[in-house]
Amino acid sequence: MQDLSTIGMEKGLLYETIITTKNSEGIPNAAPIGVTCKNNSEIVLYLFEGTHTFQNIKSNGNFIVNILKDPMVFVESTVGELSSDYFKSYKNGFYIKNTDAFFSAIVTSVKEVKRDDKIGKSKMVVVNASVNEIIIKNKSIEPLNRAIFAIIESLVYSSRINIVDDKTASQYLEQINEMSRLVHRVGGKEHKKAMNEILKHLKKD
């Protein structure tokens, strides 16, 4: 079973996942990483070059993608180190014990790119990988995609924008634009269409 659609991942969407890797000493690492579904069996990651995740992926040529929604796993792996209790070994790697599903992936290409966004220039690496084995632990899996949330966020702001003062309204508008960028980065066709409707509606007012 190697088809990403079995765990609800759709072509073109970016999902929030936790990637587990191990270093040359065999120590596991977990990090929150966005994974773009290129097609049913291939994914793409954008990584910062200096990170443990990239160093481990480069030296091992493989990694594990965990599909889960446990908030503490996201927090611990972002603001510090995920406690070792969370890891469970699987073949020559590790997955996260309470994950809803996970899959192993094998690197097919690594390419350096320069990214230039509003928080500055940075050296990024584009990693292409093919899906090796998918393991489902929990039947009701839904990989985390932020597009529908960004749309709801924008609807909340847009429904209040006419009843607040000008300064707040312009902050709301900025927030909606930020959400629109997010939707275009992580969402599917229907999400983008919905977001464009919101922007069109705001221009009418």
Add this chain to the structure above:
Amino acid sequence: MQDLSTIGMEKGLLYETIITTKNSEGIPNAAPIGVTCKNNSEIVLYLFEGTHTFQNIKSNGNFIVNILKDPMVFVESTVGELSSDYFKSYKNGFYIKNTDAFFSAIVTSVKEVKRDDKIGKSKMVVVNASVNEIIIKNKSIEPLNRAIFAIIESLVYSSRINIVDDKTASQYLEQINEMSRLVHRVGGKEHKKAMNEILKHLKKD
């Protein structure tokens, strides 16, 4: 089958749903409404008194809660009127054709409250209702809860807060505080714990 846990709704969490009602002429209405799961068979809504949804609920004593993620349904029912193609009749009401699940609910009490938040005073109505019948249309249902999104949003901001200028950092902090309020309003115990970890981590820096 009247147990909300069959559609993934957990006690204490608030979910983003679309509520369908009909007016005295039999015309269907759809509106995005937050539904709090009080226990396995009871829900609570906070509604503005002047809305069609509340007027229809008051006169009929019942309504239908649609559990779905279609972004266009959220957008159309918020910024305008949901196109009539979306409605399908069910007993003496309507549900949304492409919903993942829906349930009918019967009002058990209505209470007026005054709400006083940062966008002003408003007259709200607290509607308690009991779940009547649950219909599942799509096996992989996950009701929309914004807590995990707010946590990921906060993690994105917190990981950038030390590399941006002071003005941007204070905007990020404001955004994280907004997300924290959201988590405490809509999330479960684990979400609140995770959010508190983020705030604790930010104070350390």
